[in-house]
Amino acid sequence: MPSPSIVWFRDDLRLTDNPALRAALERDEPIVGLYVLDEESDGVREIGGAARWWLHGSLASLGERLNERGSTLILRRGAASKVLPAVVDDLGAGAVFWNRRYGGVEREIDAGIKEKLRDDGLTVASFAANLLYEPWTVRTGADKPYGIYSPFARAVQKMPAPRPPMPEARKVPGVSASVDSDDLSSWGLLPTKPDWAGGLRETWEPGEPAAKARLTEFLDDDLGDYAKYRDEFAGGATSNLSPRLRWGELSPYQVWHDTLEHRGSGEHAKSASGFLSEIVWREFAWHVTYHSPDIATVNWRRNFDAFPWPKLNRDHLETWQQGKTGVAVVDAGMRQLWHTGVMHNRVRMVTASFLIKNLLIDWRHGEQWFWDCLVDADAASNPFNWQWVAGSGADAAPYFRVFNPETQRKKFDPHDEYVREWAPEFLDDGPPEPMVDLGETRKRALDAYAEVRHGG
Structure with missing residues (x-):
């Protein structure tokens, strides 16, 4: 039997x-x-x-x-x-x-x-x-986990090459007897009252076939432009593979080897290397999370526990969540997030920096909002990247780095394509007034960070 x-x-x-x-x-x-x-x-x-x-x-x-x-x-x-x-x-x-x-x-x-x-x-x-290298396999010379990306990436380069991906299972023999199973619809995973997922349906088709199709499309059509255009907010060079990797509709081995096969030379090779470095960054996030499993709630750098967060201003938090801050790139990004379930990676950094450093709202509130709104929210990358922006995480951005949304807009959305799509009112004669002064709040943030840096 x-x-x-x-x-x-x-x-x-x-x-x-x-x-x-x-x-x-x-x-x-x-x-x-x-x-x-x-x-x-x-x-x-x-x-x-x-x-x-x-x-x-x-x-x-x-x-x-x-x-x-x-x-x-x-x-x-x-x-x-x-x-x-x-x-x-x-x-x-x-x-x-x-x-x-x-x-x-x-x-x-x-x-x-x-x-x-x-x-x-x-x-x-x-x-x-689901990782190219398991978290206990990449260690420093002192046999400790890495806390800085660059030496981690160099160590990964010295590791054995990732194994090739296994072929698709074409036949999977089943059992003859019926087995009780829940009906998927009974789980209530889809929103109904209200149904706010219209933008998700317009943007995505979940499942392995669509994931494979997108990987092929990206490698054939977009990889060559990745290095040049990946930071442009409205550009088409981003891979849009993050939810595919998060849910394992693609494995990192598939993405890695298929990218190497399309590497080519010159600018194409540069783009391929840049894209693969993002796969290594994903690995780094998971390795850090493996060794610090409370990363979604606890500062990785424990000295950051002394940061003088003011009492939460819920009106400010909700204004940011709704994309009504009066800052063009921030509002465009937050609306893209709500409509599509994703946000351009650089815009994620800008919106996170605005919440943490211009509004002085604890990064954990932003991380939770992204956790609820992102289709690609995973338990490593989401809190890891929020802590990176906050300055409390592994290989964190310097405390004095405060993304200026207007500078970022001029550099990465010079023709206002992104703002025009998601926040067109900023192109009118009378755009909204920002909810806070960017210069004054930047100085306030640096003063608060200095308290942590100098021990309070």
């Missing part, structure tokens, strides 16, 4: 380059996919609204693709430590495979499940799939 294998999908919603799925196929038994919506385990951070919208679409796509290949995707809601053993019992499964996660709480959950299932006699294995 067959003992099926369970492939526990998490942030790896793909059939290509999926080591857990490959291991199940090699076992030569029926396979069932499983996704657990775990919002009950202690310490698990509930995903934000825009991310929930994306998850719905990506799970629907994965379920369809597994069905086409002969298997099925079981959906269950609850604490993973309870759900997974229950599904094992339901199926009489003999093996469980998954790809590793790197958040602190998630690692503890996975380790507990692995121990329990192995004690019950099951084959259980986990794999490296």
Whole structure:
């Protein structure tokens, strides 16, 4: 009698380059996919609204693709430590495979499940799939984790080359018996009252096929312009792959090797190297998070705990969230975020700097808003990058670096294409007045930072 294998999908919603799925196929038994919506385990951070919208679409796509290949995707809601053993019992499964996660709480959950299932006699294995280099493999000469990007990147260059991606699973044998599964719609991942996701639907198509198509499009059409135009707010040179990587519709191995194949020479090679450095920055964020799993709530640089944040001005926070600050690039960026679920990377830095340094609002409030609004919000990059702007994080921007939104606008949106699309009222004869004076608030921020720098 067959003992099926369970492939526990998490942030790896793909059939290509999926080591857990490959291991199940090699076992030569029926396979069932499983996704657990775990919002009950202690310490698990509930995903934000825009991310929930994306998850719905990506799970629907994965379920369809597994069905086409002969298997099925079981959906269950609850604490993973309870759900997974229950599904094992339901199926009489003999093996469980998954790809590793790197958040602190998630690692503890996975380790507990692995121990329990192995004690019950099951084959259980986990794999490296979502980072090129696992966080314990890149260390300084003193055997410590890196806290500065440049030496981290140099160390990565000396590591063995990332393995080539595995081929897509074309056939996935399923079980003959029906297995109880939640209906995806019952999870309420899509907004209804109100339905604020119209802009997301206009902008994105979640799922692995669309992810592969976008990677091909970027490499064929946009990679050559990446180095020259990536910082332009309205430019088309950005990859738009961040949500694909966040949800694992693409693996970093696919992106890495496909980019190398398109590297070419001259300006094209420069662009390819610049783009791959962003993949390494993503790795760096996850490595830092692995060693500092509380990065979303605790300053990485603990001396920053002494920063003199004033009492939260909720009106100022809401004005920033709504894109009504009276500062063109900030308002354009916040509106792009709300409509599309993403924001140009440089604009993310400008809007974050404005909140933290011009409004003197704790970075954690901004991080939470982005967490709720970004389709690509992941547990490493989002808090890591907010702490970078704040000056409290690893390899942080110098405390005296305060992005001037008007200077950034002139340099990276010289023809006002970005502002015209997202905040056209700033091109009228009477544009809005900024909510604060940029020069005065910059000085106030530098005075506050000096308190931390000099020990208060």
